[in-house]
Structures are given as structure tokens and as C-alpha cells.
Amino acid sequence: MASVTDLSHHDVEAHHEHHLPTGWRRFLYSTNHKDIGTLYLVFAICAGLIGTALSIIIRAELLEPGMHVFPLISAIMSGDGSVDAAKNMYNVFFSSHAIIMIFFMVMPAMMGGFGNWMVPLLIGAPDMAFPRLNNLSFWLLVASFILLMCSLFAEGSPGMRGFGGGWVLYPPMSSTVGTPGPAADFVILSMHLAGASSIIGSINFIATIFNMRAPGMTMFRMPLFPWSVLVTAFLLLLALPVLAGALTMLLTDRNFHTTFFEPAGGGDPILFQHLFWFFAHPEVYILIIPGFGMVSQVVATFSKKPIFGYVGMVYAMLAIGVLGFAVWAHHMFTTGMSLNAQRYFVFATMVIAVPTGVKVFSWLATMWGGSISLRPPMLWAIGFVFVFTVGGVTGVVLANAAIDRYLHDTYYVVAHFHYVMSLGAVFSIFAGFYYWFPKMTGYLYDERLAKWHFWVSFVGINLAFFPQHFLGFQGMPRRVVDYTEAYAFWNMVSSIGAFIGGAGTLIFLYLLYDAFKAKRLAGDNPWGPGATTLEWQLPSPPPFHTWETPPHIFGDEDAHAPAIAGQGSPA
Amino acid sequence: MTASGDRDGTTVSAGGRARRNNRLLGLGGATLAVTMIGLTYAAAPFYSAFCRATGYEGTPQQVKANTDAEGHRILRVGFDANVAPGLDWSFEPEVESIRLRTGQTATVYFRVRNLLDTPAVARAAFNVTPEVSGGYFDKISCFCFTEQHLGPHESAEWPVVFFLNPDLEADPSMARVDSITLSYTLFAPPSERPAPARSADRAGPAG
Numbered sequence A: 001m002a003s004v005t006d007l008s009h010h011d012v013e014a015h016h017e018h019h020l021p022t023g024w025r026r027f028l029y030s031t032n033h034k035d036i037g038t039l040y041l042v043f044a045i046c047a048g049l050i051g052t053a054l055s056i057i058i059r060a061e062l063l064e065p066g067m068h069v070f071p072l073i074s075a076i077m078s079g080d081g082s083v084d085a086a087k088n089m090y091n092v093f094f095s096s097h098a099i100i101m102i103f104f105m106v107m108p109a110m111m112g113g114f115g116n117w118m119v120p121l122l123i124g125a126p127d128m129a130f131p132r133l134n135n136l137s138f139w140l141l142v143a144s145f146i147l148l149m150c151s152l153f154a155e156g157s158p159g160m161r162g163f164g165g166g167w168v169l170y171p172p173m174s175s176t177v178g179t180p181g182p183a184a185d186f187v188i189l190s191m192h193l194a195g196a197s198s199i200i201g202s203i204n205f206i207a208t209i210f211n212m213r214a215p216g217m218t219m220f221r222m223p224l225f226p227w228s229v230l231v232t233a234f235l236l237l238l239a240l241p242v243l244a245g246a247l248t249m250l251l252t253d254r255n256f257h258t259t260f261f262e263p264a265g266g267g268d269p270i271l272f273q274h275l276f277w278f279f280a281h282p283e284v285y286i287l288i289i290p291g292f293g294m295v296s297q298v299v300a301t302f303s304k305k306p307i308f309g310y311v312g313m314v315y316a317m318l319a320i321g322v323l324g325f326a327v328w329a330h331h332m333f334t335t336g337m338s339l340n341a342q343r344y345f346v347f348a349t350m351v352i353a354v355p356t357g358v359k360v361f362s363w364l365a366t367m368w369g370g371s372i373s374l375r376p377p378m379l380w381a382i383g384f385v386f387v388f389t390v391g392g393v394t395g396v397v398l399a400n401a402a403i404d405r406y407l408h409d410t411y412y413v414v415a416h417f418h419y420v421m422s423l424g425a426v427f428s429i430f431a432g433f434y435y436w437f438p439k440m441t442g443y444l445y446d447e448r449l450a451k452w453h454f455w456v457s458f459v460g461i462n463l464a465f466f467p468q469h470f471l472g473f474q475g476m477p478r479r480v481v482d483y484t485e486a487y488a489f490w491n492m493v494s495s496i497g498a499f500i501g502g503a504g505t506l507i508f509l510y511l512l513y514d515a516f517k518a519k520r521l522a523g524d525n526p527w528g529p530g531a532t533t534l535e536w537q538l539p540s541p542p543p544f545h546t547w548e549t550p551p552h553i554f555g556d557e558d559a560h561a562p563a564i565a566g567q568g569s570p571a
Numbered sequence B: 001m002t003a004s005g006d007r008d009g010t011t012v013s014a015g016g017r018a019r020r021n022n023r024l025l026g027l028g029g030a031t032l033a034v035t036m037i038g039l040t041y042a043a044a045p046f047y048s049a050f051c052r053a054t055g056y057e058g059t060p061q062q063v064k065a066n067t068d069a070e071g072h073r074i075l076r077v078g079f080d081a082n083v084a085p086g087l088d089w090s091f092e093p094e095v096e097s098i099r100l101r102t103g104q105t106a107t108v109y110f111r112v113r114n115l116l117d118t119p120a121v122a123r124a125a126f127n128v129t130p131e132v133s134g135g136y137f138d139k140i141s142c143f144c145f146t147e148q149h150l151g152p153h154e155s156a157e158w159p160v161v162f163f164l165n166p167d168l169e170a171d172p173s174m175a176r177v178d179s180i181t182l183s184y185t186l187f188a189p190p191s192e193r194p195a196p197a198r199s200a201d202r203a204g205p206a207g
Helices: A009-013 A024-026 A032-063 A070-078 A085-121 A131-153 A183-211 A224-255 A269-303 A311-328 A339-351 A354-365 A376-399 A403-408 A411-441 A447-474 A483-517 B014-054 B131-136 B165-172
Strands: B073-081 B089-093 B097-101 B105-114 B120-129 B137-142 B148-150 B157-166 B179-187
Touching: A009 A085, A024 A032, A024 B120, A032 A085, A032 A131, A032 A376, A032 A483, A070 A085, A070 A447, A085 A131, A085 A183, A085 A224, A085 A411, A131 A183, A131 A403, A183 A224, A183 B014, A224 A311, A224 B014, A269 A311, A269 A354, A269 A376, A269 A411, A269 B014, A311 A339, A311 A354, A311 A447, A339 A354, A339 A376, A339 A403, A354 A376, A376 A403, A376 A411, A376 A447, A411 A447, A411 A483, A447 A483, B073 B105, B089 B179, B097 B105, B097 B157, B105 B148, B120 B131, B131 B137, B131 B165, B148 B157
Parallel strands: B073 B179
Antiparallel strands: B073 B097, B089 B105, B105 B157, B120 B148, B120 B179, B137 B157
């Protein structure tokens, strides 16, 4: 590991004569990857708060049998407090919760936020390849979110407001049969814009990573986060157009008498499920793979060791990405597939456990024998490995078509995907956030508060979702507003867990306030010798323009290990 | 060759090369995305051809004639007839079910009547359940292959001619299937249907 970088000081000092935009122009017209990353992160935090609020209200309704909360909410929001309106409002809430969390929280935070901020810094590029497209992809996302908000107030089912067909948007619930009103059209158009935004963003990442790496930063010397962003960008580029196409078919079915999904004209609603899951299974990897990259870098930093099995980690991500396109119908075991088709999808799904296992064991092996410091990013990263493994194991259970017959659309599935998403993806986002916050803002946060945030969230969310496995085994269906007395106990526990998790979010907000108020300066590298990647060689916060002269990366270009910066003078 | 981004046009500068490569990668990515949208649309006819070819999703097979191979299993074949909202017709099978030996050809009639004062057009969507039996349900002729026209208050008897392919006896996933249901739903063409129904009525048994 004799590789070093040559950091010329003029690089960060130069170009101070550039005109720096200020005020609203700086962000509205921004083409700077750091400012756009900041915009994405702020957007993701706001959307995340809305999504969390929706979920807490849902858990409040499910606290005990009977309907208590939604008749009131429905009365306030639509002036109709009847039971039917309340049920509809509940459906609208869980649908919006899913769409917001997936498209407006996790994706913007990981790809838009950390991807934009850190990929150019980590590979020594001055900015993204297409800075103006970058601006476009952010503001398209804002427009998309506004359309989604519009859908809440438009008519959906007859006499009801909002779209309540779930994030899966299956026809006939989303066709004119289930939702004749324009609420579904708003959701479809919102997804179109979010998709366009992500496709543009992915093209940008692919061009940046392939073409704008600093000299000496070969593909196999890149840190794992840019690798994870690259894999994710390809998944987005291949998967999102399929969603766009399927939604366009749905839109023309709804408005222009086409019959792609309408049996009346020879169409087939199951085709939508195939197309949707061909998009949505890669989509769930899109939500987690950038997290893999962040967690890998955090674990390596705080174990003060290079990541174990770097090349294996890269190939594991590639394998997960490729396999992600070959397993979609495991979401559809109950649609009457032939036995052989089920056999294939069971097998293919279980194969994914292999590269995933490679990753989990490599994280453990990185920590093994390392000099571990349990700073907040590391806590979140270790928490991620734990909850992601739990979610992965329940995923293998659900992969069995025979068991899935029983557990399909029960709370077991809800528990499974919240363990990998709500805990896994979100924990990795917080690991990345606490890791890079000092770099992005230049301020230290209160580590005591950050640890409180972790432990309160960890206890709360586990308490919320672990009992849902039991509810699933008991047979409680998902997406129900009310349930029998038999499910009361674990629902109560789950709701209390959700409230504790919500309290964790309040700690996070206070932590942000405190960090910006106290203004404790972070310095270039608050994490010490373990932080070896390029971004820690820059001041905190980094100047407006960075790496205009590319960093010179020494060492063996054919080495298959991440380039290590800051190990003494140029060789 | 000069790079498009190169001002003096004599040498390819590093910046010009980077810009050109960016453009190539950008165009390549955009092409990939557009291709995927195209493939998505191609999936619709492909899926319907796939279902027809394999019987996937309970799609009955369309054949010219019976193979005359007599099997030995006897299965119950049930019939189900529905009319979708937006079409005022009555529609029912002449028998609820028959018992049929594999390989034997059966003809079953469906009684249909237009209850409207105007002529109307309808098309039947069809499938069989359990879905795995689709590949063994061979239709020789069916009213559902084409659009059907009825005059005001006209009634008709529509035949369907089919047989159960004896190959099903060799399929282990058919071993425990003793009963197959052939289901039809009559739809008005989408362009002739009234605006989306605001009532809660759904497709249900007619007649």
C-alpha cells in the first residue's frame, strides 16, 4: 500500500476569481455538484419527515382494533368523516408513504445527495459530466413531488380523494375501474417525472465515473461508494424505462382507450405485474446498493483497515445487479405460474443470497482484528449489517414459493421489506450522513446526541417491525385499516415501537439544529488515519470548486485495491 | 480527426476528448433508456404470443383439429359466463359442467341475448383455471375468436368446440387437477363503453 496522492495546494486555492452565485440563484440555477447534492439531501430530509409522519399516523390507527384516527383525518382533509372515506384515506396514506419513501427519500438521499456530493470528490473529478442536466434532474424531482401532492387532493375512487392503490399501481385498481378520478393520473405523471429525473441522473453518473476519473484512478482503484453508484446507475437506466413504458400504457389505457391491461380488448392486467416487477425488483436493489458502498467505506474507516475482499465486493455488487433482473416473478408466486416457472424463480432468488453473503461476511472480516472505534457512523453501519441480515434471511424464507403461498400479502412481507429498506437502507443513509456531515458542512455534530439517535431508532424500529413477523405468521393481511382482537397485542407493541422510532427522528432534528448553532469546526479529517479516501484531503467544507487540477494518484495502476490518499509525500 | 470541443482544431486536447467521451457516454445511456422503453412496448405482443403458445395464465390453445388420440382420464369441465358492466346482454352456458375423457371432442353452447333496442358488438375474453391447464385445453372453434354482433333483442346460441389434450396425463402438475373451469367475460369494445362507471357494480354472473 505505497500509493499516495499529490495534493497541490493551488488546487483548492485556485480560481477564487470565479463568480460565485449567491442567494436563491445559487441553488435554483446551480450546476455545482455539491450544491445540487445539498439540495437533494435537504429535499430527502423534508420528504422523509413527511413519509415518517404518514407512517406514524398509520401505526396510530393500528395501535388497537377499531377505527379511531382516520375518520378524524378524513374529516379534516376531505370533509367526509364516514367509514368509507376513512378507509380510503388510510389506503391513500400507505400508498403515499411508500411512494414518498422510495422515490423522494431513499433515492434522492443516496444517489442525488451522497452520489452528487461524494462521487466527484472520491474519484478526483472537478464536477459531474453534465452539470446542467444535474440541475434538471433535481428540479424534475421537485415537480414530480408536487404532482404527487396534487394527487392527494384530486378525486380518485368515486367520491373519494387521493390514490389508494398502493405503490405497485396494479390495474384494475389503478385503471378506470378502480380509480376513475384523476388522482391516479397525477401519480402516474409524478412517477414519469421522477423516472426521467433518475434516468438523467444515471446517465450523468455513468459518464462521470467512466470518463472523469483522475489520472491513476483506474476502475479497480475506485472506492466502493462510486462503484456502488455506478452499478445503481446501470440498474436505474435499465429498469426505470420499463416503469415509464408500463405507466405510459396504463395512462393511455385510462385516457385513450388502449387495452394493454384491459381484458376487454385482449389485454392482461398480469402483464402489468410482470413489467412492474421487472422494474421494481431492480428498484429495491437500487435502494440498497449505494448503501452497500457507504457502509463499506464507513466500516473500513472505523476499523482502520482497508475493506476486506475489495474485488469480491465489487463483483458481488455487479452480480446482485445482474441477478436483480432475473427474479422479478417471485413477487407473483400466487398469480398461477407453472410449477417450472416457480422452481426457476425460487432458485434464482436464493442465488442472490450468495453475493449478498459475500458482502456481509466481507464487512465482518473487515471489522475482524481491526482497531474499531464506535463513532456514530460506525454504529449505524454495524446496525445496518445486523438489520440487513435479518431482512435478508426473511427474504430467503419468502423466496420459497410454497411458504410464500401462506405469507403472501401478510405482515411478514411488510416486516421483511421494512427490515431491508426502512432499517437497512435508512441505517446506511444515516451512516453516510454522520460520516460525511463534517465534510459537507465543516461542522461537528454532537456525537452523544448522534448515539442517542442511533439507539432510540434501533430499539424503536426493531420493536416496530420485529413483531410484524409474528402478525404475518398469524395471518394478518397487509394494507388493512382494522383487524380482529387476535392481532391486538403485537400491533400494540409495533405501534409503540413506531412512536419510539419517531422520537428518534426528533433527536435527529435537534442534532441538526445543534450542529449548525454550535459551529464546532471539523477540520479536514475528523476521523483520523482510517479515513483514506480523497475527500478527506480537502478542507471541510470543500471549496466551491475542487479537483480542477486532478489529484495525482500514485501507486500501481493495476492494483486491485482502492487508492489510498495522504500517506506521505509523492513517491 | 479533430475533437468538436477543440478550439484550435489542430490537436485533440484532453478537455476536448473528455467532452467528446462524455457526449458519447451520454448518448449511449440515452439510447439504452430509449431501447428499454421500446422493449417494454414489445413486451405486450410478446407476452400475449407467449401465453398463446404455452398456455401460460390459463390461455387455452387454438388448434385446427383433434389429434384423435384417446386418453383415459375423465375430468370435470365447468363453464362460467359473465358480462362486464357497460354491456346489457344476458349470457349463460347451456350446462353448468360436463365430464369429459381426455382426447374426446366436446361441443357446448352458450345462450346469449342482446337486451338493448339497438344492435351491439361484444368480444369475449376467456381463460381456464387452474392456470396450468391452459396448455392442455385445446379449442377447435370458439365464438370468442372473433367479435360478435347481435341486433336489437336478438338471441343466439354460440358453440365452443374443444378437447382436453391427453398429454396432460404426463404432466405431474396436472395429476391432482380433476376439474377445469372455462370462463368467459363479454365486453363491449372500450371505445363504445360509457364513461367510467361511478357505481360499485363489477363483472358478475349474468342471466
